Amino acid sequence: MSLSMLTPAFTVERNQxxxxxxxxxxxxxxxxxxxxxxxxxxxxxxxxCVGCHRCAVLCPTQALAIKEFxxxxxxxxxxxxxxxxxxxxxxxxxxxLLTGMGNPRPFRSYFDHLLLNxxxxxxxxxxxxxxxMELGTYLGSQVSSLGEREKPLxxxxxxxxxxxxxxxxxxxxxxxxxxxxxxxxxxxxxxxxGGLHSDLQEYAxxxxxxVASGRFGVNPDYxxxxxxxxxxxxQGAKPGIGGHLPGEKVSADVARTRMIPAWSDAISxxxxxxxxxxEDLAQLIETLKVATNFEKPISVKVAAVHNISAIASGMxxxxxxxxxxxxxxxxxxxxxxxxxDNIGIPIEIAIAQVDQRxxxxxxxxxxxxxxxxxxxxxxxxxxxxxxGADAVYIGTAALIALGCHLCHTCFTGRCNWGxxxxxxxxxxxxxxELGAVRAANLLQAWEHEIKEMxxxxxxxxxxxxxxxxxxxxxxxxxxHELDLLGITAAGY
Amino acid sequence: MKIQSNSEYCLGCGLCRIYCAxxxxxxxxxxxxxxxxxxxxxxxxxxxHQQQSWINTCRHCQDAPCINxxxxxALQKNNEGIVFIDGQRCVGCLTxxxxxPFGHIQPSLDFSRAVxxxxxxxxxxxxxxxxxxxxxxxxxxxxx
Numbered sequence: 185m186s187l188s189m190l191t192p193a194f195t196v197e198r199n200q201x202x203x204x205x206x207x208x209x210x211x212x213x214x215x216x217x218x219x220x221x222x223x224x225x226x227x228x229x230x231x232x233c234v235g236c237h238r239c240a241v242l243c244p245t246q247a248l249a250i251k252e253f254x255x256x257x258x259x260x261x262x263x264x265x266x267x268x269x270x271x272x273x274x275x276x277x278x279x280x281l282l283t284g285m286g287n288p289r290p291f292r293s294y295f296d297h298l299l300l301n302x303x304x305x306x307x308x309x310x311x312x313x314x315x316x317m318e319l320g321t322y323l324g325s326q327v328s329s330l331g332e333r334e335k336p337l338x339x340x341x342x343x344x345x346x347x348x349x350x351x352x353x354x355x356x357x358x359x360x361x362x363x364x365x366x367x368x369x370x371x372x373x374x375x376x377x378g379g380l381h382s383d384l385q386e387y388a389x390x391x392x393x394x395v396a397s398g399r400f401g402v403n404p405d406y407x408x409x410x411x412x413x414x415x416x417x418x419q420g421a422k423p424g425i426g427g428h429l430p431g432e433k434v435s436a437d438v439a440r441t442r443m444i445p446a447w448s449d450a451i452s453x454x455x456x457x458x459x460x461x462x463e464d465l466a467q468l469i470e471t472l473k474v475a476t477n478f479e480k481p482i483s484v485k486v487a488a489v490h491n492i493s494a495i496a497s498g499m500x501x502x503x504x505x506x507x508x509x510x511x512x513x514x515x516x517x518x519x520x521x522x523x524x525d526n527i528g529i530p531i532e533i534a535i536a537q538v539d540q541r542x543x544x545x546x547x548x549x550x551x552x553x554x555x556x557x558x559x560x561x562x563x564x565x566x567x568x569x570x571x572g573a574d575a576v577y578i579g580t581a582a583l584i585a586l587g588c589h590l591c592h593t594c595f596t597g598r599c600n601w602g603x604x605x606x607x608x609x610x611x612x613x614x615x616x617e618l619g620a621v622r623a624a625n626l627l628q629a630w631e632h633e634i635k636e637m638x639x640x641x642x643x644x645x646x647x648x649x650x651x652x653x654x655x656x657x658x659x660x661x662x663x664h665e666l667d668l669l670g671i672t673a674a675g676y
Numbered sequence: 677m678k679i680q681s682n683s684e685y686c687l688g689c690g691l692c693r694i695y696c697a698x699x700x701x702x703x704x705x706x707x708x709x710x711x712x713x714x715x716x717x718x719x720x721x722x723x724x725h726q727q728q729s730w731i732n733t734c735r736h737c738q739d740a741p742c743i744n745x746x747x748x749x750a751l752q753k754n755n756e757g758i759v760f761i762d763g764q765r766c767v768g769c770l771t772x773x774x775x776x777p778f779g780h781i782q783p784s785l786d787f788s789r790a791v792x793x794x795x796x797x798x799x800x801x802x803x804x805x806x807x808x809x810x811x812x813x814x815x816x817x818x819x820x
Contacts (some may be wrong), residue, residue: 204711208689242810243692244707609727615685618812 361619420514513558539572
């Protein structure tokens, strides 16, 4: 096609008063935006820029500013600039629009419409610096009867775990960073569906391994060395569809870990071909429990979709020890844009509904509830726990801690931050020693903040926060939304 | 003491050299002033070979050939083990440039003297190449 109607998404502005021509931008840009001629003349190709800010962050004189390309289309509140751009792109390629990370559309964030309580006069608040504060919690089935074998539990020092991100979708250095941070902070990281790399076996005790529809890398050792096993049914960013790791990302190392031929496409089918009903799920859960000698809790992860409370109820009855629910803000390394942006429901409503349904049915103690998808900060953690979750998974926040700038182009495999890539020259950009410190710092910071917020509410243990919806009030919400969340409006 | 470069994580970005140049010759670490107004010179080199890169800087040898070869006693070792050049004494004979087995010591841009890594001994904190490496590829280690 001769003419592209797409104008660049970003423009790179170079402040010549500051630029020293060092060429760091040229070396660091994996998208060939920056160029330097032999005579020192520096120039850019704006259309290649994805807005990852690698050049701007590393520029030693802050000479670079990445701005939205000023393509002043006639203002139109219905046909937005992005609508037009997407159509131009499809008219050029005839393809499905791909994207990465989570749903960016301006749907209502219920987190931003929830307010927390604090103690005043009638009950004392607690100073977490002076008094003990318990953030530890256990995940798994809390039901056991006399004479019955004790059910396995996961002990978390804080109610935050790292989401499933597979080797192949992210670089090995990402997994190393998260694994080290998880071990240091007494929590867990999740392999995703790509198997457990041999370099990471030393972190096995802090690892949740995943069994997904592609069954990549699953073998008895994989299951038995982990702390828990998770069956991945769905993912918040792309409920109802499978995964496709393109062959060019399946390097020899990825192939070995996934136990598939190198450079072949790694395709995860949309459904598990042995799970077409709750009864089938029960069989798979039982199979995994037998395979792990009933010593590992079995988690089942689904995307938050319509009727999620009935689905979760079925999962618990099928024997899941942990129910992980991924909201529609959950991220991915690659998904069709229409799927990511239009499918699923908010995690806040899903957790509130599932927690209530499990309580109503008297099965809340049979399984723990883990919330994932769009947890941005410690206040979101506190709010989702108060809505009924036992713990959260953080994925996007963890990647941002490692350097991700949310440019949404993970699917290209050209991540300039060394995160969503398996290319050696790019993945070396994330030194796991630094990454582990950054990820652990994030957990530590959130831990402090959660303690402060809990202390303010007069709560000294995370177990007393779980499902404590009296600590939440809604602001700017309709009555039906308040009812769904099981809370009252601010002022009541 | 010396700087150890880990090529596994060296990106070859060259920021070590930029901050090195700005830290010396009186620029006080200001990159813009050094490069816009002056003629900064990095003390370390960057070697790039087959997609690997690493910094070529002074090993601060125990029995340093440059000190032995210096005709004026400008090259010295302080009690921390840092091999440095006393600018007052250097006459620019460049014997040290020739004897350095690692090709680290260079002539100054005007060839009036020799320049080399002094591990930023005038600064209280770590050498600037180490503190500004974006990927933790450089470390200051005690052994020689």
